[in-house]
Amino acid sequence: MKIFKILLISLIAILLFAACGKNRNSNQEKNIVEKKIVEAKNKIEDKEKNVAKKPEINFYIARENLGESKEKFPLSQIIGEINLDQYEKLFNNASFTDKKVESSKNNVGDVIISSNDRKIKFAKKAKNNIFENEEIGKSDSKIIESKVSLRDKAFSYLLSNKLREIDNPKFPDELGAYSTYFVKDFFEDGKLILLSNVYNQNYFFKDGIFEKESGYRRPMEFQYVLNKDNNFSFDREIYPQDGSMYAPSVKKMARDDKKTFDYLMQGANKEEYDELMDDLFYLAQKRGLDNFSHKLKDIPGYENDVVYIEKGPRLLEGNIEIAKKKDYEEAKKTVGKDSWPHCEGILYNKRTGIAVKTFIDYFE
Structure with a gap:
């Protein structure tokens, strides 16, 4: 790295000297060159400092001892990614x-998550509706209180990122958003088993509005196995079977536990969709998209003469359906005549300001 820096700075110096013209020996030109060299050097050093500041985030779980150490319940890293934004x-x-x-x-x-020298152990259960997580010190721990399970959220992020690796986007401009509702973890035959509900939607972006291309919502099982370093690495994912075998295969996934089965079979909810929109917002920012988040009255193409629908049979709280008034009224006239009266509109998420194309098929 040092040799690279010296070569780069030397190259900049040569180019700057060459650009100075015939009076290369003038003090003024030398000062300009020296100043540029210092600026270039500082930029390189600042960039290296920023890279160094990026925390290394690791995820660990305590397991049964397999005879490899004196620890009763040694920690094994779960190989995967939780990015800084998620952390x-x-x-x-x-x-x-x-x-x-x-x-x-x-x-x-x-479960313990570590970021540089900071280690936090997540609470498994709530006490009086509060999860008491521990920030681990040398001799004692400080309590971090949360109303939701940080443990479950961390597992959800880990699995969402794993799915991003598994589900490669078909098109370069496609944005694959994930909302993973974590259900349960347990050990089985030396493997770490993670069960979760997964909601995926792939989007394209045009003129300030997103359009759904494809996606799925299903329960999934993720299996991790111990590698040679005694850390858990991803082995495989298991999907429910289609048709009449769907429910029996989910029951098998739940290991015949009714409560787990019910969680895996539950429908979409507000929190799940909000998380999906949060992920889409993050991906849009990361991609460098412009004009993808809007105020309600400033959505491209839906600024005037529109109908706002805030209640409906499938509408989740925190979202509004919007249709152009002319299209809405024309579709409304076909109720009782057409097999599927509907009009094009958008679904607006208040939390993120994201608008997604949809069809509106219920009318007041």
């Missing part, structure tokens, strides 16, 4: 308190 979002609504407790000993299934 920060984990703690968005958490309360960092000054409460101190003696650091708890690890037990099977305990």
Whole structure:
């Protein structure tokens, strides 16, 4: 890296000297060149510092000892990615308190996330509707309170990112958004099993509005196995079977546990769709898209003469369906005449300002 820096700075110096014209020996030109060299050097160093500042985020789970160490429940890393944006979002609504407790000993299934020197153990269960997560210190821990399970959220992010690896986009301009509702984790025959509901939608973006291309919503099983370093690496994913075998295959996935089966079979909800829109918002920012988030009255093509629908049989809270008034009234006239009276419109998500093309097929 140092040799590369020296070569790069030298190259910049040569180019600048060559550009100075015939009076290369003038003090003024030398000063300009020296100043440019210093600026280039500083830019390189600043870039390296920024790279160095990027935290390494790792995810660990405590498991049964296989005889490889003296620890009763050693920690194994779950190989995968939780990015910085997701890490920060984990703690968005958490309360960092000054409460101190003696650091708890690890037990099977305990999950710890680490970022540089910071280690946080997630609570498995809530006490009086509050999850007491531990920020682990040398001798004691500080409590981080949350109203939702940070453990489940972290697993959800981990699996969403894994699915992004598995489901390669078909087109370069496609945006694949994921909302993963984590259901359960357990160990089985030395494997780590993760069960989750997965909601995927792939979008294209044009003129300020997103359009759904394809997607799926289904329960999934993810299996991780111990590698030679005794860390859990992804092995395979399992999908439900089609047709009449769908429910029986989900039941098998749930290991015949009714509560788990019910969670895996439940329908879409507000939180799930909000998470999908949050992910789409993040992807749009990362892609560098412009004009993809709007105020309600400023949606391209839907600024005037529109109908706002805030209640409907499939409309989730926090979203509004919008149709052009002319299209809405014309479609309304076909109710009772056509087999599918409908008109084109958009589904607007209040939380993100994202508008997605849809069809409106119920009328007041």
